[in-house]
Amino acid sequence: MNGTTTVSIVGVGGQGILLAAAVLAEAAMAEGLDVKSSEVKGMAQRGGSVLSTVRFGKRVWSPVARHAEVVIATERLEGQRALGLLAPRGALVCATTRIEPGSVLRREEVYPDDLEAQAAARGLRLVLVDADSLAREAGTVRAANVVLLGAASSVLPFAPESWALGLAAAVPAKILEVNERAFALGREAAPAQEV
Amino acid sequence: MERVLFLSGNEAIAHGALRAGVRFVCGYPGTPSTEIVETAATLEGLHAEWCVNEKVAMETAVGASLAGVRSLVTMKHVGLNVAADPFMTLSLTGVNAGLVVVTADDPGMHSSQNEQDNRTYAKFAKVPLLEPSDGQEAYDFVAEAFALSEEFDTPVLLRTTTRLSHGRGRVVPRVPVEVEPRDYERDMTKYVMVPQHARIRNRVVLERLQALRARAEVTPLNVLEAGTVDFGIIASGVAHAYAREAFPKAWFLKLGLSHPLPYDKVARLYQSVSRVAVVEELDPFLEEQVRALGLPVVGKEAIPADGELDQELVFTALEPYLSRRPPRRRRPVVPPAPRLSTPPAPAPGLPVRPPVLCPGCTHRSVYAVLRRRRLAALGDIGCYTLGALPPLLALDSCLCMGASIGMMAGFNAALGRKAAAAVIGDSTFFHSGVTPLIDAHYNESQGLVLVLDNRTTAMTGHQGHPGTGRRADGSEGPAVDIGALCEGVGVRCTTVDATDYDALDSAIADEAERPGLGVVVARAPCILMTRRTPGTVVVDPERCNLCGLCLDLGCPALVPGDRAMTVTDQCTGCGLCIEVCRRGALSYHEPEAGP
Known part of the structure; x- marks a missing residue:
């Protein structure tokens, strides 16, 4: 709305959603943009659904938005849940990671397998990334969140230097290198995966 | 017909409570409210007690109401500030048997530190407010308040002021109201105020306020x-x-x-x-x-x-x-009923993903033990509130910080037996669990208090608290020992290692059987702070028949396979699933000694 871009990052508590949001916000600031973000983090480590929103543009007023131009999902089901958040012709950058919630494990509910069809039916752009494998290749499966940021960088209007500054600002120095590798692998993977 | 009485407003409220079928009265003394409990304590047919403070009094009355008896709680105006935490959320849960809160305000500050007008609390909490204007009304309005409380499923605020409470007048006694105690039925969506339930109740409250306004138009009050x-x-x-x-x-x-x-x-x-x-x-x-x-x-x-x-x-x-010349008459512009928000609809057909207790969390062990004991589990606020969600469904109530122990005391007092246990975390115990424990001891309440001591304020991100001594800047201060504190109060206390399932089971079993009041501290550091993996659990596929007993623990590390359970790499090796398995299908796999 009003020249502001909204990116929502969704996933399961403990997957590093808040860190990914921090990197994105820092990258946007490195672009010289105004940024606002919001998150609900009381349950962030307890395995529930987590949503973090980052908005950037020349002047950002509201910290929240009902719809996002880009959704980054660190888990498939959460990506599918977020389809309703996407604005028309928006992009969903989604991990192939599958984490079954308790109700599915107990066979009370069924894990959906129609993400591609649902995204296509809504006319959305879907970028599926095997984030876990790429993160392991980079050095740790915990960097899957940053792999996805790398993949999303193909659809976001930031210069590579801004992403590098964003990573350096938000990621602890001890794990910066492995996250830089993860970002690069994600960025390489994205266009090849594009439908 | 009894003779006409000459009563103070406070005495009239106490007599009115007896007439209204109230069985439980409590409060904390404070001018001009004090004589209500004092008078009630002299009346036969109801139990009256002083509580340690107004918050505990409110929670104790809530417990008694939940157990099924009409309950009245009294305090002076500033006392409601102390009790505001339970009061505000009590509006959302509503009541079982009727519950009336008496606030005695003190215009002119004859004996008070401020002059706050507590009518604002009725508006703030969206509950009905009754204001008697003389002794007869003070007597009569109590029964009216209880009828409203039960009909509209809400606490009712009854406000008096000094001149009413301490003024005297003629009171004609009325025919007693016949009320039977209500059965207690577990209803977690009504009494466990986790966000997903509270959002639903909040709408109930807003709609209730409209219904009450319609009642205010027609009531003879x-x-x-x-x-x-x-x-x-x-x-x-x-x-x-x-x-x-x-x-x-x-x-x-x-x-x-x-x-x-x-x-x-x-x-x-x-x-x-x-x-x-x-x-x-x-x-x-x-x-x-x-x-x-x-x-x-x-x-x-x-x-x-x-x-x-x-x-x-x-x-x-x-x-x-x-x-003066009268103002030009005008017609009122009545505000329209407020619109309610449209909560974002859950994506249809998609499995929900509520937050869960972590793999290896020892709160899960306590709930596994507790659910075999047939005690109502009155809960509190912290990670362990997640035990209220499927599949554990282990809590009966969650009202506000520190409410569990006072509610337990009121619940058990109303039923005259050890029917409920309190479940409270270590940080919440220090926040506001100590005063109700003192109260329960003083009033000789029965009960079992389970302190889930995971050595941190876990839910908010592992802050320190007086039990750990760890301060905001990371420095170490003196730590308060919960066991010693309980014993200092005079309450027997057993501390067990929460990772030792058998010890936990027998400590809770012993305390559940013993008369009186006891505390069990289930102590083990939060798994997120230790993340130790002494070994992992392995499944014997020959023995596992997928019965689901372990699955009912709600551990994210246990996944049913096609023919037997499987254990994911989230397993911390806590071994709780081994304890609940009846077929010996689960066992430890000790890690091999490193090179």
Whole structure:
């Protein structure tokens, strides 16, 4: 709305959603943009659904938005849940990671397998990334969140230097290198995966 | 018929409570409220007790109401500040048997540190407010308050002021109200106020407020009294008595149920007279609402906004306005019923993903033990509140920080047996669990208090607390020992290692069987702080028949395969699933010694 871009990052508590949001916000600031973000983090480590929103543009007023131009999902089901958040012709950058919630494990509910069809039916752009494998290749499966940021960088209007500054600002120095590798692998993977 | 009594307002409330079928009265002394509990304690047929403070008194009354008996809790105006935490959320949960909160305000500050007008609490909590104006009404309104409480499933605020509480008058006793204790039925969506339940209850409250306003229009508690002059007064409580004496010929809208305000009755008064005044002590509580209807009114520009009123003051304040030209009559602009938000609909057909207790969390062990004990589990606020969600479904209530122990005391007092246990975390225990433990000991309450001591304030991100000694800047201060604290109070306390399932089971079993009050501290550091993996659990596929006993623990590390359970790499090796398996299908796999 009003020249502001909204990116929502969704996933399961403990997957590093808040860190990914921090990197994105820092990258946007490195672009010289105004940024606002919001998150609900009381349950962030307890395995529930987590949503973090980052908005950037020349002047950002509201910290929240009902719809996002880009959704980054660190888990498939959460990506599918977020389809309703996407604005028309928006992009969903989604991990192939599958984490079954308790109700599915107990066979009370069924894990959906129609993400591609649902995204296509809504006319959305879907970028599926095997984030876990790429993160392991980079050095740790915990960097899957940053792999996805790398993949999303193909659809976001930031210069590579801004992403590098964003990573350096938000990621602890001890794990910066492995996250830089993860970002690069994600960025390489994205266009090849594009439908 | 009994003879006519000459009672103070406070005595009348106590007698009115007995007549209304109240079985449990509690409070904390505070002028001008004190004599209600004092009088109740002399009456046969109800139990009255002093609590350690107003918050604990409120929670104890909530426990008794939940157990099924009508309960009354009393305090002075500033006491409701102390009890505001349970009071505000009690509006959301509603009651089982009726619950009435008496607030005794002190205009003029005869014996108080401030002069707050607690009518605002009724508006704040969206609950009905009753304001008796003399001793007879104080007596009668108690039964009215309980009827409203049960009909509308809400606590009711009954407000008195010093002149009513400590004034005396004739009281004609009425025929007692016949009430049977209600059965307690577990209803987690009503009594466990986790966000997903509270959002639903919040809408119930907003709709209830509209229904109460409709009731305020028709109840005989709100009377439009015709006068013989072209002047009307809106008043409630003792202010009505002053105004009635000052202006005997005026029209009156006398509000007994003064919140929510009956708009139509106000409009009818404006149809009958051309000048209207609101006479009220302290805040322009009614006046602001009348002005919001777009109606001209004489209020706080004439009637002092502080101190007490009396009939002379009211007369001299309003008399000049009677000779002035009346304002042009206007029709009220009644505000439309507020719109409710449209909560984001869950994506249809997709599995929900609520937060869960972590793999290896020892709270899970406590719930696994507790659910075999047939005790209502009155919960509190922290990570362990997640035990209320599927599949554990282990809690009966969650009201506010520190409510569990007081509610347990009231619940068990109402039923006369050890029917409920309290479940409270270590940080919450220090927050506000110590005072209700002292209270339960003092009042010889029965109960089992389970302190889930994971050595941190886990839910908010592992902050320190007095039990750990760890301070905000990371430095170490002296730590308070929960066991020693309990023993200092005089309550027996057993501390067990929460990772030792058998020890936990026998400690809880022992305490559940023993009479009186006992504490079990289930102690083990939060798994997120230790993340130790002594070994992992392995499944013997020959023995596992997928019975689901381990699955009922809700551990994210246990996943059913096609023919047997499987264990994911989230397993911390806590071994709780091994304990609950009846077929010996699960066992430890010790890691091999490193090179």
